[in-house]
Amino acid sequence: MDGILSFLSAELRADDTRKIGNIARANLYSRGIHGGMVTRHIISIGDFDRRQIDRLLDNAKRIDAQKYDKNALVGKILATLFFEPSTRTRMSFEAAMARLGGTSISVGSVEACSIAKGETLADTIRVVSGYADAIVIRHPKEGAARLAAQFASVPVINAGDGAGQHPSQTLLDLYTIRQSMKLDGISIALIGDLRYGRTAHSLASALSLYHAKLHTISPKGLELPTSLNTELSEKGMEITEHEDFRDVIKEVDVIYVTRIQRERFPDSASYFNVASSYRITPELLAGAKKHAIVLHPLPRVDEIDPRVDILPHAKYFEQSKNGVPVRMAMLLQVMQ
Numbered sequence: 362m363d364g365i366l367s368f369l370s371a372e373l374r375a376d377d378t379r380k381i382g383n384i385a386r387a388n389l390y391s392r393g394i395h396g397g398m399v400t401r402h403i404i405s406i407g408d409f410d411r412r413q414i415d416r417l418l419d420n421a422k423r424i425d426a427q428k429y430d431k432n433a434l435v436g437k438i439l440a441t442l443f444f445e446p447s448t449r450t451r452m453s454f455e456a457a458m459a460r461l462g463g464t465s466i467s468v469g470s471v472e473a474c475s476i477a478k479g480e481t482l483a484d485t486i487r488v489v490s491g492y493a494d495a496i497v498i499r500h501p502k503e504g505a506a507r508l509a510a511q512f513a514s515v516p517v518i519n520a521g522d523g524a525g526q527h528p529s530q531t532l533l534d535l536y537t538i539r540q541s542m543k544l545d546g547i548s549i550a551l552i553g554d555l556r557y558g559r560t561a562h563s564l565a566s567a568l569s570l571y572h573a574k575l576h577t578i579s580p581k582g583l584e585l586p587t588s589l590n591t592e593l594s595e596k597g598m599e600i601t602e603h604e605d606f607r608d609v610i611k612e613v614d615v616i617y618v619t620r621i622q623r624e625r626f627p628d629s630a631s632y633f634n635v636a637s638s639y640r641i642t643p644e645l646l647a648g649a650k651k652h653a654i655v656l657h658p659l660p661r662v663d664e665i666d667p668r669v670d671i672l673p674h675a676k677y678f679e680q681s682k683n684g685v686p687v688r689m690a691m692l693l694q695v696m697q
């Protein structure tokens with residue numbers, strides 16, 4: 362695994378890296394124009410306003426109730442480019458495409474892709490645009506999906522860019538919360554690696570649209586980035602930092618647990634300094650609100666005791682299952 366990851370982190374060529382810097386500075390919108398056609402990309406949860414999120418979640422609910430056209434995407438092809446490991450995101454996008462009558466193609470493995478021969482991400486995206494009607498990309502570098510969107514002539518969906526964003530995960534997180542309670546005004550604890558955890562970044566941004574109260578609990582050095590904290594506070598979000606989850610367990614409606622992102626650490630020693638520093642257990646949850654739910658984007662390592670799995674609070678496996686209807690709604694949005 363280490364070999365693959367170090368190969369991946371070196372995989373963006375200098376010209377790609379320069380382009381990512383330029384694109385980040387240019388603050389581009391997620392709509393590209395190619396040959397006079399408008400291309401709809403989903404790069405960041407910030408690309409959505411609240412009305413658009415609500416509409417997409419309503420569409421996902423209709424799909425969940427089997428009210429959708431099973432031939433809606435017949436003849437369409439989805440390319441999945443995953444330059445980092447994935448189970449849920451890749452498989453649920455491919456399952457979503459199949460449920461809508463479409464087909465998926467992908468590179469068989471990271472090493473099998475011609476980026477290994479020195480091809481730039483930009484050229485790869487230009488080429489794949491000729492083979493597919495939409496591209497889902499996961500990449501270890503923040504900004505890579507935005508870069509891909511600039512070179513694609515078909516819609517690009519960001520399936521996670523380094524420590525940046527993971528918008529499809531956020532949409533299914535919101536969908537899962539909405540199955541248990543109204544989103545407006547919820548109190549949520551974000552626990553774990555809030556520095557590198559892209560799911561936490563995207564979710565916090567989205568919840569600022571719903572007047573949520575945010576409680577952050579993270580090991581030292583893995584706090585929410587200051588820039589994001591400031592941005593959310595300026596939008597009026599109430600954010601409180603805590604050292605111990607027990608300080609807030611009685612007041613939160615949602616307990617969102619994240620994995621320490623080992624692959625983003627510079628070395629093993631700095632990872633092991635913070636690894637296993639928190640764990641959600643049944644004993645801890647005995648102090649939670651009756652209706653409180655525990656979410657985790659998964660995979661988990663040891664952040665949630667498996668004994669929690671059978672408690673009514675545990676919603677993380679339903680959460681990952683919700684990836685299919687939510688991603689079906691996303692594919693319909695960008696491909697129809």
Ligand code: CP
Pocket residue numbers: 446447448449450451521530658659660
């Ligand atoms: N939640 C999530 O992104 O899982 P995968 O890494 O398995 O896709």
